[in-house]
Amino acid sequence: MIKLTRIDDRLVHGQVAMTWTPALGADCLLVANDKAATDEFLKMTLGLAKPAAAKLLIKTLADAITFLNDPRGQSMKILVLVNSVKDAATLAAGVSEIKSINFGGIRTKEGARSIAKALAVTDDDIAIIRDLLTKGIELEVRQVPTDNRTPIETLI
Amino acid sequence: MLATYLLLTLIAVFGHFEDFLGTTLLSRPLILGPLVGLVLGDVTQGVMIGATLELIFMGNIKVGAAIPPDIITGGVLGTAFAIMSHKGPAIALALAVPISILSEMVISGLFVFRAVFNKKFNQYAEDGDYKGIQRLHILSGLLKPLLMGIIIFVALELGSTAIKSFLDLIPAWVQSGLQVAGNMLPALGFALLMNLMFNKRVAPYFFLGFMLAAYLKLPIIAIGGLGVIIALIVTQDAPKPAATSNDDDFDFDDTPAETIPAEPQHKLSNGTLRKLFLRSLALEANFNFETWQNTGFAFAIIPVLKKLYHTKEAMTAALKRHLQLFNTSPYGSTLIIGITAAMEEQNAQDKDFDEESISSVKLGLMGPLAGVFDSLFWGTFKVIAAGVGTSLAIKGNILGPLLFLIIFNVPHLLLRYNLTFIGYNAGTKFLQNLSKSNVMDKLTSGAAILGLMVVGAMPATLMNIKIPLNIGSSSSAIGVQSILDQIVPAMIPLGLTFLVYYFVKKQVKTTWLLLGLLVLGFAGSIIHLFV
Numbered sequence: 232m233i234k235l236t237r238i239d240d241r242l243v244h245g246q247v248a249m250t251w252t253p254a255l256g257a258d259c260l261l262v263a264n265d266k267a268a269t270d271e272f273l274k275m276t277l278g279l280a281k282p283a284a285a286k287l288l289i290k291t292l293a294d295a296i297t298f299l300n301d302p303r304g305q306s307m308k309i310l311v312l313v314n315s316v317k318d319a320a321t322l323a324a325g326v327s328e329i330k331s332i333n334f335g336g337i338r339t340k341e342g343a344r345s346i347a348k349a350l351a352v353t354d355d356d357i358a359i360i361r362d363l364l365t366k367g368i369e370l371e372v373r374q375v376p377t378d379n380r381t382p383i384e385t386l387i
Numbered sequence: 388m389l390a391t392y393l394l395l396t397l398i399a400v401f402g403h404f405e406d407f408l409g410t411t412l413l414s415r416p417l418i419l420g421p422l423v424g425l426v427l428g429d430v431t432q433g434v435m436i437g438a439t440l441e442l443i444f445m446g447n448i449k450v451g452a453a454i455p456p457d458i459i460t461g462g463v464l465g466t467a468f469a470i471m472s473h474k475g476p477a478i479a480l481a482l483a484v485p486i487s488i489l490s491e492m493v494i495s496g497l498f499v500f501r502a503v504f505n506k507k508f509n510q511y512a513e514d515g516d517y518k519g520i521q522r523l524h525i526l527s528g529l530l531k532p533l534l535m536g537i538i539i540f541v542a543l544e545l546g547s548t549a550i551k552s553f554l555d556l557i558p559a560w561v562q563s564g565l566q567v568a569g570n571m572l573p574a575l576g577f578a579l580l581m582n583l584m585f586n587k588r589v590a591p592y593f594f595l596g597f598m599l600a601a602y603l604k605l606p607i608i609a610i611g612g613l614g615v616i617i618a619l620i621v622t623q624d625a626p627k628p629a630a631t632s633n634d635d636d637f638d639f640d641d642t643p644a645e646t647i648p649a650e651p652q653h654k655l656s657n658g659t660l661r662k663l664f665l666r667s668l669a670l671e672a673n674f675n676f677e678t679w680q681n682t683g684f685a686f687a688i689i690p691v692l693k694k695l696y697h698t699k700e701a702m703t704a705a706l707k708r709h710l711q712l713f714n715t716s717p718y719g720s721t722l723i724i725g726i727t728a729a730m731e732e733q734n735a736q737d738k739d740f741d742e743e744s745i746s747s748v749k750l751g752l753m754g755p756l757a758g759v760f761d762s763l764f765w766g767t768f769k770v771i772a773a774g775v776g777t778s779l780a781i782k783g784n785i786l787g788p789l790l791f792l793i794i795f796n797v798p799h800l801l802l803r804y805n806l807t808f809i810g811y812n813a814g815t816k817f818l819q820n821l822s823k824s825n826v827m828d829k830l831t832s833g834a835a836i837l838g839l840m841v842v843g844a845m846p847a848t849l850m851n852i853k854i855p856l857n858i859g860s861s862s863s864a865i866g867v868q869s870i871l872d873q874i875v876p877a878m879i880p881l882g883l884t885f886l887v888y889y890f891v892k893k894q895v896k897t898t899w900l901l902l903g904l905l906v907l908g909f910a911g912s913i914i915h916l917f918v
Contacts (some may be wrong), residue, residue, distance in 0.1 A: 232877045240759075241714075241753070241754030242524065242754060242759045243754060243755055243758060244753075244755060244758050245716060245754075245757040245758045245762075247762040247763060248758035248761075249583055249758065249761055249762055249765070249766070250582075250583075253582055253583060253584075253585070253586070254582065254892070256586075257730055272748070272751060274756040275818060275819055275822045276751045276752050276754075276756075276818070277755055278755075278822050278827075279756065279758075279759055279818065279822055280754065280755030280756070280758030280761055281758075281827075282587045282756070282758070282831070283828065283831040283835055284588065303764065307871045331902065338712045339677060339678075339712070342869050345676075345677065348495075348499075348676050349676060365633030369877060374808070376894050377891075377894060377895075377897060378897055379896075
């Protein structure tokens with residue numbers, strides 16, 4: 232089952248390995264990212280950061296959707312990581328189990344504005360966010376598990 | 388008095404200078420406490436109060452954008468007021484907790500504010516003015532110690548009379564309540580550490596550490612030594628865990644890594660590389676919430692850029708490249724800096740070199756390596772250093788703070804120094820070899836075993852909670868505590884630690900747990916359930 236779906240543009244890093252994985256009791260980190268799935272170098276770096284207690288899968292978005300819809304995944308405690316709002320929306324559209332998405336970190340870029348600590352979104356992102364909200368998906372902002380859940384609609 | 392206040396302020400300013408000093412734990416209460424004691428003429432009290440605060444704030448660590456309470460300001464002020472009013476560690480704690488939470492807000496505000504300098508930094512980059520970048524990095528870094536110094540001085544100057552007369556009003560029962568509560572609070576620190584490391588697979592090592600401490604009364608330094616041996620044995624004999632190439636049929640197949648950059652010509656001198664290491668110590672000086680450690684990275688790599696790029700255009704391009712967002716664990720930062728230096732060198736030599744690849748390697752490595760080095764240093768070295776250090780310091784032994792620094796910083800600085808050279812000479816090949824072998828798996832599981840054994844020893848060694856009740860009539864009374872001690876010594880500290888751990892797992896906020904423990908200790912003291 233999916234314990235959490237998180238948007239974090241650093242994918243697997245300190246916060247994920249040290250706070251989220253133990254807090255969720257996750258035994259599987261699933262990185263759903265088209266670039267990482269085909270880039271050996273990225274794969275290698277993500278593998279280095281893997282916490283000892285969990286296994287790491289790196290898949291394209293399409294493969295991740297297949298994987299998450301596979302009933303065999305029900306016995307695993309999966310932490311899904313994507314690096315953009317767009318990818319999160321694609322996953323949510325393909326996997327009905329995703330009812331809530333955690334916003335962790337998106338670094339600022341051209342045309343983006345900062346809406347919370349370590350979180351910057353573009354107008355395109357906001358359009359996707361509004362669309363997800365109308366579909367009844369919970370969107371909450373938290374850096375680490377012990378932060379307060381801030382609903383994203385209060386920030387945009 | 389003014390001179391004393393100035394000296395105390397200087398101690399706190401020194402603490403806040405940690406961002407220039409490589410996050411070497413110089414700012415921890417265990418170090419600043421004795422310094423405050425020295426200024427106020429009671430080093431032993433300073434050492435003991437420092438140890439108490441260190442225990443309580445043990446799980447208080449900086450990961451990513453999560454900023455912990457500012458224990459520098461809280462610790463210095465709390466320790467100072469406690470020593471000046473002769474009230475002991477309980478009062479230091481009662482003051483340090485709220486002050487550190489308040490001043491964390493000020494610091495978070497500063498981290499937001501610093502983003503306004505980014506325009507200026509980019510302008511310097513545009514002009515190829517690396518000196519401007521260096522200057523602003525240092526100036527902005529100085530803001531934190533200066534700002535906090537002013538706040539602390541004003542607090543001491545205006546507040547100390549009021550706080551002292553307030554502390555004198557505190558009745559004895561409140562003080563003993565605080566004492567008990569203070570003895571309970573380390574459970575929170577231990578629970579937060581367990582939360583980092585504890586899982587079913589390594590749980591036995593926690594209890595092994597506990598039993599060695601509770602029954603055999605081994606000192607923590609011995610348990611640490613045993614932990615190293617056990618971790619070595621276990622990781623040696625472990626069958627290779629097929630980590631990323633699991634043969635589950637719906638898992639992907641592991642494909643062999645391709646070789647990334649070609650062999651560059653190594654021309655940078657050892658002196659230049661040493662500069663990279665030294666400058667990496669100031670990586671976090673201009674930490675801000677928009678671009679994080681970006682100017683710290685630029686600051687560190689500038690000696691290389693100076694050597695390689697002699698035209699304004701080339702320098703501008705390079706500076707802009709390294710002002711992009713960056714954030715990693717300071718402890719392993721030199722590996723990325725070294726790799727970047729090698730790639731920059733290649734870029735300067737080879738016109739066809741893809742500049743973009745420098746950024747993508749940097750950004751690709753920073754997150755994963757932060758995970759590796761933060762876990763290793765916060766989860767293992769810091770735990771052992773604090774365990775050994777506080778167990779000595781809590782009895783007033785000055786060796787405690789010294790060992791604390793040595794145990795953490797000898798491996799830290801050795802590794803950090805050498806990683807600069809490894810990164811430069813071996814580049815990403817080093818990482819590919821690491822990922823192909825199972826060294827990382829061994830390292831993480833060995834580190835978890837070692838860290839957890841020491842954490843297990845902590846409730847038995849570092850928490851002093853007893854039940855003063857007696858059973859039977861006064862002449863033949865048997866103490867409840869002596870019965871408990873015959874079954875499981877330190878049962879109460881252990882139970883309390885697991886209770887807090889349970890709530891941490893339930894994602895209860897740390898502040899609530901802290902308040903809960905305070906109330907429990909207070910109430911327990913009033914009804915004489917705990918001493």
